[in-house]
Amino acid sequence: MSAGGVDISFAKNNPKIHAILWSGYPGEEGGQAIADIIFGKYNPGGRLPVTWYQADYVDKLPLTSMQLRPDDSNGYPGRTYKFFDGPTVFPFGYGLSYTKFNYTLKAATNRQPIKLTKFQHCRDLPYKNGTFKPSCPAIAIDDLKCPKKFKLAVEVKNVGNRDGDEVVLVYSQPPVGIVGTHIKNLIAFQKVFVAAGTSKTIQFAINTCQGLGIVDSSGNALLPSGAHTIIVGDGVIVFPIQLTYR
Template sequence: MRLGFFDGNPKQLLFGNLGPSDVCTDDHQKLALDAAKQGIVLLDNNGVLPLSRTIIKSLAVIGPNANATKVMISNYAGVPCQYTSPLQGLQKYVSMVTYEVGCRDVKCNNDTFIDLAVQTAMNADAVVLVVGLDQSIEAEGLDRVNLTLPGYQEKLVTDVANAATGKVVLVVMAAGPIDITFARNMRKIGAILWVGYPGQAGGDAIAQVIFGDHNPAGRSPFTWYPQEYADKVPMTDMNMRANATINFPGRTYRFYTGKTLYEFGHGLSYSSFSKFIISAPSTILINSAPNNILLEPYSNNGEAIDASSVANCDDLQFNLMIGVKNNGPMEGAHVVLLFWKPPSTKVVTGAPNMQLIGFERVRVKKGKTKYVTMSLNVCKDLSLVDVEGKRKLVIGQHTIFVGTTSEHQVRHHFVVRQAGDESGEPLVSLT
């Protein structure tokens, strides 16, 4: 409606005369490329990436998604301006590129083409394997039945990597997580990228990351579960929280207690970043609203204050300032993730293990430090929801985590407590 679809003749309206030339502008196509680059996640890197275009003279590009085009835009996409497949993107960096499909499609129902892929890998300075899924495997109304690579794709990856005489890079193109434990355990595979479905410019984005023209900073938007998780959890069980009595490990980073292949928020860079907290509160004092004077003060850890009884609850803000230093060899972006862990409480059951409450992307030159300020709302960001849907502020020690456990994680503890009515203490004390 906001575009005027119901306002009469579109030719007489603001957007009615726009055509492909208005959509496919240079700026829009640069935006598509930038979005693809920002979304790529470097899962593993044993010093293989970035590849050097001066050293790599021959490149083998192998896999059912190596020359993908339409696959990259997935569903719910408009008409692309043009496609750049991974193969086409990599051909811009190396003059001698050999391509083998390895599997006819992602279902990879037979191993007919694997031998050709193996022979190609044996004669290249480096191998880029592009595997994964497409809309024939995962789509609306089409759920996957497992978390593994389809058909003979695992054999393709294993045989090619074992035969390769040069560096091997694995690129996973898929919307959801795949159990690639076998690949992580192979010494011959030096780096692994997850690229999602990267859009029309995905091939250029992948190539720029592999050859170091873009320093990756993407973070995994989901938890990577092992296949045993899918074997253990019934599809009909929609519970989120872990239940030890039935050996259920829970779902998502907020509740999952089992082993992960990669955790939510995982993502590496060609640089190394250190983070430190510049300023943060040590105590947050909560006053009750004038018409909601509490009969008894909540002073014991684990007790909870109803957010509706807190004075100016929606306006209770505080800032957290974080320093980010680039200790690596090249400029790059870093996504600062801020997690919160509430105190233990019996007032609210099923509290999450932790919860993402903020994130910020910051670009830092090598050797330099940038500062990130995150504004948090006490009642919205530091509260739990009980079984009746009411927000509760838990008294006691809260913990902030900066970053994931797969990086250098910084912790900060602070106490939330109720201010005495007679104290005249501020609503939020940044002590």
């Protein structure tokens, strides 16, 4: 029980400990809920809402540093799953279940062309040397009406012998080479109940600007062109969306 992440590597790495239950601050009925999970009456389907850092993370930056992005000039690492790519005790979105789920991509949008008006102008973005930079790197989201959505359908199959809930997480990654942007960004999720031995297909329709947009180091909300990557779950499904301006 804890308010947030704690370095419990001693327990995670102990071969005699096969599972760890984090209940946060469970409240009045917490004891009953914990007992139901431990004795198998209830099959949990939760996922961690925060990153659990290793203990030495606190020595890598001062508490007065509030930014999420890494500070290379001072050697400070980034914060949260969006900007920190170092080792963790448990990553954001991690979770266990008494059953197992398999994902299958049933349908997806792979191309997203956007026609610009004469009032919408290209914005520049810094790219790493040696990476491809589109002729129109980005458009300010405030200049777009953003009516378009991209879609995907995911089949979730319960291949275990227990009924259970699964939380399907969908992330986006910006085009390769953009300097200073996030590693990935959670853009949608759905919780679905799937009985043992059965499957369900869930649908996502995600606004293009909300799903593929970035915020640059100056605080501008931009929609980059190029090959974005959609990741479902822990990378069990990965596919590109090519966004172009014309």
